[in-house]
Amino acid sequence: MNIFVLTGAGVSAESGLGTFRDTSGLWTRFDPAKLATPEAFKRDPAQVNAFYDARRANLRGAQPNAAHFALADLQRRLAETGGRLFLCTQNIDDLHERAGAQHVVHMHGELFKARCPGCEAVVDWRDDLSGARCADCGGGLRPHVVWFGETPLEMDAIYDALEEADLFVAIGTSGSVYPAAGFVSEARRAGIRTCEINLDPSDNARAFDERRYGVASEMVPAWVEDVLGGR
Ligand code: BV8
Ligand code: ZN
Numbered sequence: 001m002n003i004f005v006l007t008g009a010g011v012s013a014e015s016g017l018g019t020f021r022d023t024s025g026l027w028t029r030f031d032p033a034k035l036a037t038p039e040a041f042k043r044d045p046a047q048v049n050a051f052y053d054a055r056r057a058n059l060r061g062a063q064p065n066a067a068h069f070a071l072a073d074l075q076r077r078l079a080e081t082g083g084r085l086f087l088c089t090q091n092i093d094d095l096h097e098r099a100g101a102q103h104v105v106h107m108h109g110e111l112f113k114a115r116c117p118g119c120e121a122v123v124d125w126r127d128d129l130s131g132a133r134c135a136d137c138g139g140g141l142r143p144h145v146v147w148f149g150e151t152p153l154e155m156d157a158i159y160d161a162l163e164e165a166d167l168f169v170a171i172g173t174s175g176s177v178y179p180a181a182g183f184v185s186e187a188r189r190a191g192i193r194t195c196e197i198n199l200d201p202s203d204n205a206r207a208f209d210e211r212r213y214g215v216a217s218e219m220v221p222a223w224v225e226d227v228l229g230g231r
Pocket of ligand 1: 007008009010011013014019020021022025036090091092108145146147148149150151152155171172173174175176177178179197198199200201202214215216217
């Protein structure tokens with residue numbers, strides 16, 4: 001069986017990383033228009049870098065939770081039976097990888113990477129980014145993160161994997177950011193079964209055939225057992 005899983009900030013919420021639109025969500029304390037756009041970075045790189053430096057420090061102290069481990073386990077067990085889990089995340093944390101998941105597709109980039117706008121070099125970066133220079137061309141580095149108005153990464157691979165899936169599952173996402181929020185409609189158009197696992201109904205909940213509500217650390221391990229048990 002080929003399963004396409006899309007995760008959002010809700011899967012990392014119980015690991016202590018902020019979500020975006022919940023009551024205490026990041027975007028309720030910071031205005032994304034001010035921080036997560038190329039214009040914001042151009043206008044005030046120090047402020048944008050400080051925002052990501054704070055999140056990078058938070059991530060260094062965070063641990064994967066049971067939902068991350070269950071998805072890594074699902075990927076291993078599907079591969080053993082000739083199936084595949086395509087794990088696409090909107091998150092820029094590395095908790096899926098730290099839980100053992102492979103080939104994670106970070107469509108919105110990665111917090112522990114930096115990019116040089118000058119020569120497009122992408123480097124691992126776990127510390128503060130403010131004032132950092134590119135080793136190749138000396139240009140100022142930016143977070144390797146996809147901001148609003150920028151093109152998400154690996155879209156061709158994502159749409160190919162969607163076409164080949166038998167099941168599309170969205171976990172811990174509000175369904176409010178495109179093109180990720182549109183994946184469920186693509187899946188339905190391709191006649192693929194869809195399932196939403198979330199704390200509460202997302203903006204596009206009605207598009208899903210099956211919906212399971214609760215915290216990811218409980219819901220995802222239970223769902224993995226169901227989907228592998230063939231129930
Ligand atoms: C693009 C990286 C063109 C930065 C992010 C009108 C219509 C359609 C599109 C647009 C439009 N107007 C503007 C657009 C485009 C725009 C967009 O969608 N804007 C929105 C606001 C309308 N999109 C873009 O600009 C994208 N680029 O469109 O390029 C294109 C299109 C197609 C093909 C090629 C080119 C780029 C968007 C990327 C922006 N970058 N992140 C950073 O992280 O700082 S987006 C940001 O929101 C986050 O990264 C996150 O990934 C994303 C989505 O948020 P969620 O992950 O869903 O998080 P949220 O807090 O919203 O929800 C959490 C959910 O978890 C909640 O439902 C909650 O109930 C649940 N939850 C909480 N706790 C738990 C839980 N669930 C389970 N257990 C728990 N414990
Ligand atoms: Zn460079």
